[in-house]
Each structure stands twice: as C-alpha cells, then as structure tokens.
Amino acid sequence: MEKRKFWLGLIFILAVTAGSVYVSLPSTESVFGQPVEIRQGLDLKGGVYLKYELDYSRTSTADRTDALSSIVQVIERRVNSTGVAEPTIQPGRIGNTDIVTVELPGIKDVNQAIDLIGKTAFLEFKETNAAGDNWVPTGLSGRQLQKASVSFDQTTNKPQVSLKFNAEGQRLFGDITERNIGKPLAIFLDDELLQAPTVQQKIVEGEAVITGDSSIQEVKDSVNLLNSGALDVPIKLVEQRTIGATLGEESVKKSIVAGLIGLILVALFMVINYRLAGVIAVLALGGYTAMSIAIFKFIPVTLTLAGMAGFILSIGMAVDANILMFERLREELRRGRDLKIALTEGFRRAWPSVRDSNVATLLTCGILFFTTSGSVRGFALTLAIGVLVSMFSSITASRSFLRLVARIPVLAQQLEKI
Numbered sequence: 001m002e003k004r005k006f007w008l009g010l011i012f013i014l015a016v017t018a019g020s021v022y023v024s025l026p027s028t029e030s031v032f033g034q035p036v037e038i039r040q041g042l043d044l045k046g047g048v049y050l051k052y053e054l055d056y057s058r059t060s061t062a063d064r065t066d067a068l069s070s071i072v073q074v075i076e077r078r079v080n081s082t083g084v085a086e087p088t089i090q091p092g093r094i095g096n097t098d099i100v101t102v103e104l105p106g107i108k109d110v111n112q113a114i115d116l117i118g119k120t121a122f123l124e125f126k127e128t129n130a131a132g133d134n135w136v137p138t139g140l141s142g143r144q145l146q147k148a149s150v151s152f153d154q155t156t157n158k159p160q161v162s163l164k165f166n167a168e169g170q171r172l173f174g175d176i177t178e179r180n181i182g183k184p185l186a187i188f189l190d191d192e193l194l195q196a197p198t199v200q201q202k203i204v205e206g207e208a209v210i211t212g213d214s215s216i217q218e219v220k221d222s223v224n225l226l227n228s229g230a231l232d233v234p235i236k237l238v239e240q241r242t243i244g245a246t247l248g249e250e251s252v253k254k255s256i257v258a259g260l261i262g263l264i265l266v267a268l269f270m271v272i273n274y275r276l277a278g279v280i281a282v283l284a285l286g287g288y289t290a291m292s293i294a295i296f297k298f299i300p301v302t303l304t305l306a307g308m309a310g311f312i313l314s315i316g317m318a319v320d321a322n323i324l325m326f327e328r329l330r331e332e333l334r335r336g337r338d339l340k341i342a343l344t345e346g347f348r349r350a351w352p353s354v355r356d357s358n359v360a361t362l363l364t365c366g367i368l369f370f371t372t373s374g375s376v377r378g379f380a381l382t383l384a385i386g387v388l389v390s391m392f393s394s395i396t397a398s399r400s401f402l403r404l405v406a407r408i409p410v411l412a413q414q415l416e417k418i
Helices: 002-024 061-081 110-118 167-179 216-230 245-298 305-318 320-334 339-371 375-406 409-415
Strands: 047-054 088-094 097-105 123-128 135-141 145-152 159-165 185-189 192-195 207-210 235-243
Touching: 002 245, 002 375, 047 061, 047 110, 061 088, 061 097, 061 110, 061 216, 110 235, 123 167, 123 216, 135 167, 135 185, 145 216, 159 167, 159 216, 185 216, 192 216, 245 305, 245 320, 245 375, 245 409, 305 320, 305 375, 320 339, 320 375, 339 375, 375 409
Parallel strands: none
Antiparallel strands: 047 097, 047 235, 088 097, 123 135, 123 185, 145 159, 159 207, 185 192
16 A cells, blocks of 8 residues: 555656646647746836825825725726736835836836826716717716715625715706616716616615625725726826836846756755765756746746746755755664665654744745735745745655665665765
C-alpha cells in the first residue's frame, strides 16, 4: 500500500510539472479553450497614470463613503467604454483627502481619457415619445434625486432600489408617472441606458422603488451608479504620468536577466553544497518556476515591476525549505542512520521550521495585500503565490524525488555524500 501511494504521488507530481511547463510556455495562449496570459501592468506595458482628488465641499459627511464608491463605479464604466485592457481603478486616501488612482495600460489618446473620466456624471430620466420608438428627456435628472438606497420588499424580502426626490423632483416625478402608467421610464447615466422599469401607478410622495429579480450585488451597483449622478462631488486631476512602452520593455528585459542570474546563483549554491541532493532541488526549483508562471497566467495576475520583484524574491526563498531539510538529513546521516530512515526523520524535523517561516511570510503578504494598493499589492500577491508553490515543490516534489533516488543503489551512495 505504501509503495503504491508513493508511485501514485510521483506520477501526480510529474503530471502537474509537465502541465505547468506547457502552460508557462510563451506560445501557450489557451488551455481547454480558456485564454491564459500574463497581463502586464502599467510600468511594463506603458500607458497613463492619473490621480484624482474628491471635492466634498458640497457633500455631507454621511454621504462621503457612498460618493467614493459611486465615483469609482462611474470611472470604471467610462474607462471600459474606451476599450482599455485591464485598467486599474483604485480608491485611496492621502491625509484627510480621498483619492482615486487610475492606471490605463497601453492607452493612446490620453486627452480623451482625461476628458471622459473627469466630467461630472449626468443622470437623466427619459420617457418614450408619441410613436414609442425613441427616448425623450422628461426634465427630471440627478439634480432632483436626493438619494438612492438599497431596501427590501416586506413581502418577498427581495432587494430593491429605493429613490427619494426633492420637492421639485416630487412634482416632476408625479407628473411623469401619471402620464406613463404601464409604460417604461428609462434612467440614463452619461447617455447610457442603466435600466427602464415599468411605471405601475402615479407616485406623488416623491419616493419610489424599482423592483425585479436582481441580486443584492446588482442592486448595490445600481444604487452606486444612481447616486453618482445625484451627489455633487467633482473630481480634480492632481497628478498625471505617462510611461512609454519602451521603458516597459527595457524593465522586462532587466527583470528577466535579474531573475536568470538569481536562479543560476541559487542553483550553483545548491549543487556545490549538497551535490546530488542539490541537483534534485534545482530540478524541483525549475518545476516551481513553471508552476508559478502557470498560475500567473491562469488567474491571471497583472504583473508589475514590483510583482516581478516578489516573484524573483520567492525564487531565492523557494530553496529555504530544501536547505533546512538537507541540513537535517546531514545530521541524521552523521548519526549513522540508514538513508531511508534519515530522509524520513530529516523531513519530519525540518517541517515545523519550514511551516512557521512560510506562515509568517504569508501573514505579511496578507497584511500588505489587504491594506495597500497598486504595485505593493502585486508584490504581496506574487510573493504569496511563490511561497505556496515553493512549499509544494520543496515538501512534496523534492521529497518524492529523493525517495526515488534512495531506491537506486548507485544514486543512493552519491546521496549519502551530501
């Protein structure tokens, strides 16, 4: 039973490694019909970085959180309409000022993007014309909408959008709903149709709900977009940086060279110090590299310079577990233990140290990922993936290959010279 388990595990490791090597190849663009690629961030691909400050001078303190969320969603919609691939829109805070940073990789028309993002959101309610084949303005807009919020139907408990208008909006909305009973009333944001609910009755109280089968997240998204046109929160462009694609290509080349140099130095160190065991560790390290790149392509990870730094750092860290285990193996062999027993004891004694050091690194990565933004999050993500994959390559792959070598007398003799 133990022998069968060993061989099945070895076959599984080889299959995972082979699959990872295939996926990690630059020529592999899809797997089982699913696109796989490593997306390049702004500092690698080139593009534009924009930073906006929010002006809350005409907004109450209670509405500021909703305003920030609404503005982020509006910017996302506007950026997506430009066709920019993988934009990054990130809210943040500098001192007491809320900001939104926008990264647009590969963008060409910078001025058009700035004009599109910077304009105030325009919310408008429209009705059908007499022919029923076109939308026409009603005079009701975001200026008369006090606030949109999430509520729940008291009968079905389904989420719904609640609208509340000011005095002027109450009068307009009453007239509009009276003449459109049984007809759709469309809501447009920046001339783009959000939804067109059907008017059920005349509404004179200035409060209404939009019902349907939407999920709670869909309702929240609708509320944010409606509020973006109701809340008067201008945004001001305070920083703009343009990064050329040439700089990005040069950065990629330097990072790859640095990674290769690091990999070669680590490989030489392992082979010189641990001989055959070091060779096995280097093979496992190669598998680790392929697995990491494959995961980057599958997720996919938007790779930045900081992310590449995290990956390169994880290459060096990937051999930490091997070093701890090999040193324990040396100690067991010096005590006169049989090779197979020494392997088992060496890995058992090294495991607590390997586990604790990796958990500490993962906790640090988690803190960085959830409390920071931009390139720092990319660094934390690639480092965390690298640590997790290294635990597999060192604990599972290296151990299995060493146990395989221990079964071959000629190689076992070389392994004992560690």
